[in-house]
Amino acid sequence: MRALLLLVLMFSWPSFAVVEGHKYQFENLEDTQRFTQLAESLRCPKCQNQSLADSDSPVASDMRQKVYELMQEGQSNQEITRYMVDRYGDFVTYEPPFRPETILLWFGPVLIFSFGVLLIISLRKNQKTTAVDPLSEEELARLQALKDKADSL
Amino acid sequence: MNRLLLFLPLGIFIGMGVLFWIGLHQEDKSALPSALIDKPFPTFILNTVESGESTNHLPEEPILVNIWATWCPTCKAEHAFLNQLQREQGIKIVGINYKDDLVKAKQWLSAYGNPYMFNISDPDGQLGLELGVYGAPETFLVDSKGIIRAKHVGDLNTKVWKTLKTKFEAME
Numbered sequence: 378m379r380a381l382l383l384l385v386l387m388f389s390w391p392s393f394a395v396v397e398g399h400k401y402q403f404e405n406l407e408d409t410q411r412f413t414q415l416a417e418s419l420r421c422p423k424c425q426n427q428s429l430a431d432s433d434s435p436v437a438s439d440m441r442q443k444v445y446e447l448m449q450e451g452q453s454n455q456e457i458t459r460y461m462v463d464r465y466g467d468f469v470t471y472e473p474p475f476r477p478e479t480i481l482l483w484f485g486p487v488l489i490f491s492f493g494v495l496l497i498i499s500l501r502k503n504q505k506t507t508a509v510d511p512l513s514e515e516e517l518a519r520l521q522a523l524k525d526k527a528d529s530l
Numbered sequence: 531m532n533r534l535l536l537f538l539p540l541g542i543f544i545g546m547g548v549l550f551w552i553g554l555h556q557e558d559k560s561a562l563p564s565a566l567i568d569k570p571f572p573t574f575i576l577n578t579v580e581s582g583e584s585t586n587h588l589p590e591e592p593i594l595v596n597i598w599a600t601w602c603p604t605c606k607a608e609h610a611f612l613n614q615l616q617r618e619q620g621i622k623i624v625g626i627n628y629k630d631d632l633v634k635a636k637q638w639l640s641a642y643g644n645p646y647m648f649n650i651s652d653p654d655g656q657l658g659l660e661l662g663v664y665g666a667p668e669t670f671l672v673d674s675k676g677i678i679r680a681k682h683v684g685d686l687n688t689k690v691w692k693t694l695k696t697k698f699e700a701m702e
Contacts, residue, residue, distance in 0.1 A: 436655070439654075439658070443659055464566070464660060464661070465565060
């Protein structure tokens with residue numbers, strides 16, 4: 378009973394996401410985690426190696442605030458990502474979109490890999506395995522003589 | 531045929547080398563393409579820096595929209611060129627004072643000259659966010675119908691203007 382109560386409290390208590398010293402208050406833990414995930418999945422356009430969650434640049438802070446506001450409006454993750462992409466371009470997501478000009482990006486590795494496999498297969502096929510004629514009596518005798526000589530050394 | 535196939539790795543290597551070399555010499559890797567090209571300028575209701583009156587539209591003619599702030603050193607370097615552009619070529623420029631202090635902005639304009647038709651004050655960066663601004667200075671080319679035609683990230687100068695000018699003159 379107590380554990381259940383605790384569980385209920387955990388998911389209903391207002392909770393905070395603290396990102397770069399800024400506090401964002403949410404009504405439940407689920408939203409807090411969602412916020413953190415969103416901030417981590419969006420890239421800061423100013424400091425290109427950081428996500429919105431890592432960056433302390435003013436623009437990242439503005440964007441986080443916007444993500445927070447959109448979440449309060451009840452927008453889904455997809456809608457929020459869309460909102461940012463509409464303004465900042467594909468760059469803000471870490472996952473490139475699937476479009477004609479990105480086909481090479483998506484299928485390039487598979488293409489190169491299968492090409493490699495095909496290359497190996499064709500090279501192996503072409504390896505010549507010519508049958509060697511068995512040694513003649515004379516050659517066998519000579520081989521034995523050489524062996525004996527080697528042993529006696 | 532098989533012999534030629536052996537040169538394939540070399541070919542791939544050279545191809546990649548060329549691609550990397552081009553990538554290395556690309557002009558500015560930090561300048562991202564704008565998602566707003568050929569899209570209408572976002573709606574806004576903000577006050578002007580000069581009179582403090584509310585405004586919600588841009589002039590209906592080809593203009594430059596320049597995002598600047600007093601905290602931005604490159605903006606200062608750019609300012610003289612904007613003055614020159616307005617004075618010598620009669621280019622119409624609207625300023626967006628981005629995430630800045632109104633008093634400082636006014637001081638800046640009286641100290642260094644005001645090449646702008648008017649300045650929109652965007653203290654919280656709301657309009658900046660709508661425009662996908664991630665640093666100042668940035669400059670948009672907006673036509674008479676309010677459509678964004680091009681964007682430049684970084685300062686405007688003689689060299690940059692050479693390429694932007696043709697785009698500006700192509701606008702209606």
